[in-house]
Amino acid sequence: MERAYHRFLKEVLIDEATLQARVEVLGKQISLDYADSSDLLLVCILKGGVMFLTDLMRWIDVPHEIDFMAAKSYGHGVRAASGNVRIEMDVTAPIARRDVLVVEDIIDSGHTLHFVMQTLLARQPRTLRLCTLLDKVSRREVPLQSDYVGFEIENKFVFGYGLDLDERFRNLPFIGVVDETVLSS
Ligand code: IMP
Ligand code: MG
Numbered sequence: 001m002e003r004a005y006h007r008f009l010k011e012v013l014i015d016e017a018t019l020q021a022r023v024e025v026l027g028k029q030i031s032l033d034y035a036d037s038s039d040l041l042l043v044c045i046l047k048g049g050v051m052f053l054t055d056l057m058r059w060i061d062v063p064h065e066i067d068f069m070a071a072k073s074y075g076h077g078v079r080a081a082s083g084n085v086r087i088e089m090d091v092t093a094p095i096a097r098r099d100v101l102v103v104e105d106i107i108d109s110g111h112t113l114h115f116v117m118q119t120l121l122a123r124q125p126r127t128l129r130l131c132t133l134l135d136k137v138s139r140r141e142v143p144l145q146s147d148y149v150g151f152e153i154e155n156k157f158v159f160g161y162g163l164d165l166d167e168r169f170r171n172l173p174f175i176g177v178v179d180e181t182v183l184s185s
Contacts, residue, residue: 005160005169010179013158014151019174020055022150026131027059030101030148037099039126040064043091045071045116047170048105051162052133052150056103067091073112085115095123105162106134110144117144134158134175 034040042060044053046068057066070089100120107113113130121128131148139155157180159165160172 005165005172005176007182008159008165008169008176008178010177012174013153013156013177014161014175016173019150019161023052023055023133024059026148026150027056030056030131031059031061034060034062034064034099034101037062039098041093041095041098041100042066043100043102043120044068045102045104045113046089048162048164049103049133051170052105053103056131065093067093069116071112071116073109073115085112087116087119095120095125097124097126099127100125100129102128102130104130104132104146106136106158107132107144107146108136108139109141110139111142113146114142114144133161134163 040062042053042057042064044050044066047070053066057064068089069087069091071085072088073085102113102116102120104113113132117128117130129147130144132146133150135146135149135152136155137152157178158175159169159178160174160176162170163175164170165178
């Protein structure tokens with residue numbers, strides 16, 4: 001059957017089984033690292049982090065709470081700065097004295113997450129760490145290191161498994177590379 005996403009898909013970068021296996025490993029590692037935590041809060045960054053969060057939390061056997069935050073960055077490029085990021089939706093949960101783990105789909109320049117981490121840090125969590133599914137390390141413009149990384153990937157525009165192509169195809173169970181020739185035509 002011809003699916004709507006087929007013409008945008010150049011190749012599957014990470015298939016469903018590989019994704020699920022990695023998410024299991026990450027979830028089990030997080031469970032070990034937070035085994036002694038009595039107040040773990042997972043903060044999912046909308047919208048891209050949603051599918052990763054819901055799969056990841058199934059493997060986290062430490063009692064925890066979840067919350068959501070949305071951030072948008074403007075003016076990407078060489079002059080992009082953290083000041084160009086805005087919190088569009090904030091968490092409702094208190095942050096102070098809690099073990100906060102931010103769950104994100106992808107880090108590119110790092111501006112968005114840098115701002116989000118600074119914002120959360122100012123609220124004085126007990127600990128603050130970052131877990132990203134994908135990391136485009138070569139694209140970094142600000143110093144930002146993720147504590148947990150699913151996959152380091154090259155500088156290609158990807159979609160699926162939470163990541164969108166013009167707000168669509170977030171539901172795909174795999175990560176695909178966008179066929180740029182279709183986009184520009
Ligand atoms: P950063 O501030 O440059 O790190 O931007 C990160 C944000 O850009 C992510 O949260 C995504 O929303 C978006 N983004 C970056 N690369 C991709 C991609 O390859 N596919 C889809 N969204 C992306
Ligand atoms: Mg995102």
